[in-house]
Amino acid sequence: MIDVTLENFETEVIAASMTQPVLVDFWAPWCGPCKVIGPLLEKMEAEYAGRFKLVKIDSDQEQQLASAFGIRSIPTCILLMNGQPVDGFMGAVPEGQLRQFLDKHVPPADDAAAEAEDDLVEEPPLDAEGQLEQLQQAVATNPADDDARFEYVKALLLAGRVADARTAFAPVASKVAAVRRLDSLQRVLAAADFAAQQGQPADAIAAFDARIAANRRDFEARFGRASVLAAQRRWTDAMDELLEILMRDKAWNEDAARKTYIAILDVIEPPKPKVAEGQIPPDDPTVATYRRRLSSVVLS
Template sequence: MRHNGCVSSPNFAGAVDLGAIAAQKDQQRKTDAAVEGAPAGLIIDATAANFQAEVMDRSMTVPVILDLWATWCEPCKQLSPLLEQLAAEYAGRWILAKVDVDAEQQIAAAFQVQSIPSVFAVIGGQVAPLFQGALPESQLRQAIDKVLEIAASQGIDGAVQGEEVSDDVDSELDAGDPRFDAAVDAIDAGDWPAARAAYRKILDESPADSDAAAGLATVDLYERTEGLDPVAALQSASSGEDIDAQLMAADVEALQGNWSACFTRLIDAVRQSAGDDRERARTRTVELFTVAGDDPAVASARTALASALF
């Protein structure tokens, strides 16, 4: 600009950052490409109306990461697309639930949000803060991997299958899956190694097959309790001090379908033990979550296990 015949230095204060705009557009292109082919259900808009079903209930089987954002928030414009890209990249190992704090003030108040973006993890119905502000991709991956590690330690390592394939899966299950025949025949014959091998073959082909995972854990349960006197096993655990006795008694209660007593026993063992004994109790609890499947006792037991561990 020229004043009185002199050229003054240009003032860029408040000028548009063209580099930042280009970076945002590049990130958005990457996000669009990653999300385009991702299964439905990986990224959801959480509201007060669907929060229980879409966030809390689903966190019992798949960890959920909450992104609290707003349209006017500049750091949100950097973080949210990156979270969407990673949600697609992780292919269903976790769910991204986005909360517009302006539209969902009830949720924002419940989480006592002071600044945005604010990111939380929900694992087994338990909410934990992760971070505030925008993180670089490397640190964001570390945070997500830590969430997955904690979730797995509680037996929460399911995966979103995607709505677009659900009809096909349902029809296959209704028709019966012949791959399971060998496992069932082996169980009927009491041939535990053969049954285990049959289920592992299915899992090698379909790692997210929950029926095969449950079958494998059930075979392990059958083998551990073969020839066991259930009355004697329960009596030997009455003192509550011997971890082996507690694990065996829990197996008996599992065979009886008494899941509430089984999980109460195991989680008490987690609380009261340490070191290898504590890890054995935790591992057995997670294994039996798989066997119990959708039993109502599982949801409360997951919450209790999370409390006992952390």
């Protein structure tokens, strides 16, 4: 059961009803019959095990929503499917009548279980080369799909194929000012270009280390060191160096350290795993850790 307000109504009710029936219970704390049907509705939600979603709206606190649904007495329950109200009832109806109401609209238990099982069936994972081929085909099929292109360029960078990544990125280079994820790709490519100009990575890092030892606030040296590390795909080492800048000067060089840090997170974050309806996919532990570290430094 979820308490809904005007702020989360679109997500918790309209969007949610596109994938499962959503039963909206309009109630108020002073309403006696509401206290009778409320626990019954929660019991039904548990028994129906995901076949519908229950949300509650305090009609006193959310008068705009109550007015939008034409609520004149409470409790009133409205069932939405595909973003539209399809049925409803008023009053504290008995359990048998409530079951009849729900069974008219929600999928049968066997069908729901089968759908959930189908949703969790995973295809055999592709190897890295297979994933690249799949992404390349997606970009070739729809060159205007910036999301597919982002994933393709990202996969090329993770595979160390910088030249191919640069070629694949070229058609969307003009969009970096408007699309943050594309800006992230450009920043990682820029780090690779910078590193290529420094000669051998080990020699470049040694030179930057010497400069940093002489002046711990030599941010250009630290940023250069981070760029070389990123080009070697030593992603966490690169972010550690960028954090050293941020701890000393959060806004250095027009926010270059923070933006490059975020760019690396965008590139290394793996696709979210598929989970059952209503569950939240887990965050990648490395990405989650480094997001927290960035927040703690930037907000300190």
